[in-house]
Amino acid sequence: MRRRRERGNTNLQNKKRMLVFLICFFLVTIALIVRLGYIQLIKGNEYKKAAMENWARDVTISAKRGIIYDARGKKLAVSVNSNTVTCFPADVKKSMQVKTAEASSSHEDGFIVSTLKKINKVFLNSKEIETSEVKDPNVKTPEEIAQTLSEILEMDYEEVLKKITSNTSYVTLKKWVTDEQAEKIREASLSGISVIEDNKRVYPYGNFASYILGFTNIDQSGLYGVEATYDEELTGIPGRMVVNTDSTGRELPFGYNEYYESQDGLSVVLTIDEVIQHFAESAAEKVKSDFNAKRATIVVMDPNNGDILAMTSKPDYDPNNPKIPVDEELAKEWETLSNEQLQNAWFDMWRNPAVNDIYEPGSTFKLLTVATALEENKANLNSTYFCDGYVRQIKGQNIKCWRYYRPHGQQTLSEAIQNSCNDALAEIGLDIGKDAFYKYLRAFGLEEASGVMLNGEAIGIVKHPEYMKDVDVVTQAFGQGVTVTPIQLATAVSAISNGGELLQPRIVKQLIDKDGNVVKNYDAVVRRKVISEETSKIMLQIMRESAESGTKQAYRMGYRIGGKSGTAQKVIDGKYPDGKYISSFVGVAPVDDPKAVVLVMVDEPDRSIGYYGSIVAGPVAADLLENILKYYDVEPVYTEEELGGVQAQIVEVPNLIGLTVAEATDKLIKAKLQSNITMEVEAEKKVKAQFPKAGEKVVKDSLITLILN
Secondary structure: OHHHHHHHHHHHHHHHHHHHHHHHHHHHHHHHHHHHHHHHHHOHHHHHHHHHHHHEEEEEEOOOOOOEEOOOOOEEEEEEEEEEEEEOHHHHHHHHHHHHHHHHHHHHHHHHHHHHHHHHHHHHOOOOOOOOOOOOOOOOOHHHHHHHHHHHHOOOHHHHHHHHOOOOOOEEEEEEEOHHHHHHHHHHOOOOEEEEEEEEEEOOOOOOOHHHHOOEOOOOOEOOHHHHHOHHHHOOEOEEEEEEEOOOOOEOOOOOOEEEOOEOOOEEEEOOOHHHHHHHHHHHHHHHHHOOOOEEEEEEEOOOOOEEEEEEEEOOEOOOOOOOEOOHHHHHHHOOOOHHHHHHHHHHHHOOHHHHOOEOOHHHHHHHHHHHHHHOOOOOOOOEEEEOOEOOOOOOOOOEOOOOOOOOEEEEHHHHHHHOOHHHHHHHHHHHOHHHHHHHHHHOOOOOOOOOOOOOOOOOEOOOHHHOOHHHHHHHHOOOOOEEOHHHHHHHHHHHHOOOEEEOOEOEEEEEOOOOOEEEEOOOOEEEEOOOHHHHHHHHHHHHHHHHHHOHHHOOOOOOOEEEEEEEEOOEOOEOOOOOEEEEEEEEEOOOOOOEEEEEEEEOOOOOOOOOHHHHOHHHHHHHHHHHHHHOOOOOOOOHHHHHHHHOOEEEOOOOOOOEHHHHHHHHHHOOOEEOOOOOOOOOOEOOEEEOOOOOEEEOOOEEEEEOO
């Protein structure tokens, strides 16, 4: 009986244990099912992504940046195919682990092989077993990989090693390597190292139009110029390359591969005409050199639609190497600069003076004053003004006319502009009054951005009427105490020339795709009507008389050039230092049907050579306008008096194509003509094209443009 009870207790205990076991098993099973469901359903995508990242590599394929064309289809900025070396540091570290594992395996294999050799020698008395270690020659340590890369890429070993062992998922080792370097790296078959297709921005004509084009950084993002302002349009959509890799990062031959093609960016068509830009750059280089000036800036606009036909400033830079000055002497000076000074020097070099800098325009501003007076009926062609050398209207102020030592005396409105008489302009300014004067200066756009699509545009400064005294009205009337940018002044004079409409300067006229289809047109924009057509016609007449009788150096027979010169003391830190001037000239031609407005500004010409705007800038602007009209096939119209003198000076342009620069220059000298080549060029450079063409009739001493590239 007792045994039965003990047996019964034992069975009961066993059943309890079984029940507990079953409950535990059931709970564990439920927990496993819940865990499996959590992994599969909730965390499945996350783990899947992690697995994909472990055995798949996603490489970005750069999109080709759009081309920048001039108005006639010349390529000014292009993207060319190149190679970039990239690295997945995690794969490089895996190679180290594989190498370590191989070393361990080799050690164990060595012990076994050694033992077999002994047994074979002792018991079988036969030759030793020939064995060799078998290793994957492609598996290298990070140090070996860094050494190989540093030799091929000509980079510092420590720098390479630091990059390939960093904690980042992806790193670019070097962009734009040569095809030879890329092939050597492919042949080396280094773990975690890839050579991918990339693009490099190239400016085929070097420093040509650099302030317009700007440049990009190493990642192909626009930093300055059109490259920056139209960066979004020029930048395409990057592609992707997804490949399967093994544990060392090498691509599997039969793995999953996907290639998503990149989409090229849109191309930009500028309003710039490459030929006119060439005229302007040659002219700026020449006047800077001739007068030993600090800088020369030129803006050329079409007054009828606001198109910027050319814009340049010398010295400039090469956007292919934007941190290295074109001037070799300046480059040597920069070698001694600190990092902070060097950065400031870069920013100063990249500034576009035509858009980013303000200056006091001097007498060129008198055109705006006279246009305002005509529009407000405060003056007309019959108005007369007396100059005794001093501005008498402002008591307590010693304001002189520039020719106070020999006053202009009695003069008409047109003669006052020809003489650039400060006394007469002071009277005109006071007749207008500060409120009306301010209203028109605003209307001409001097207190607002012109709207040109270039970065960093500055805004001119004009005093408000409530802060404007009579002395301020007087000085502003002849161009002092007011500041403008070159693009603002060129735009205002364009309004005077085109019938009175203030236009928005246009630098880009179209966006096109890679097949040449127009995606977007940028039409001319009229900002406002400033003066009447009648006032505009009178101003053109006054400007022509000023160029022919005042600034006589700007006169060119038959081309009806109008304009106004200016010589302004330069303002530095709010003061007018002695001997520093800005010489300028703004002109339009032909005055009976304006095709182009030209502004030439020469900063700090050498006083010992000449500094008056009529002498320094006037001839440059006149030559430039004459060349532009010839390029446009605008026939000169001569008066009877001019005709007799012209016929005796007509010469025929010789054929220069195929000649070296020296040969072409000699031939031009014999033909009594001039060349646009103002800088030293390689002697073997040959003339590819010329303008005007061979056989055309031109006036003696005309400028013949030689195109070498």
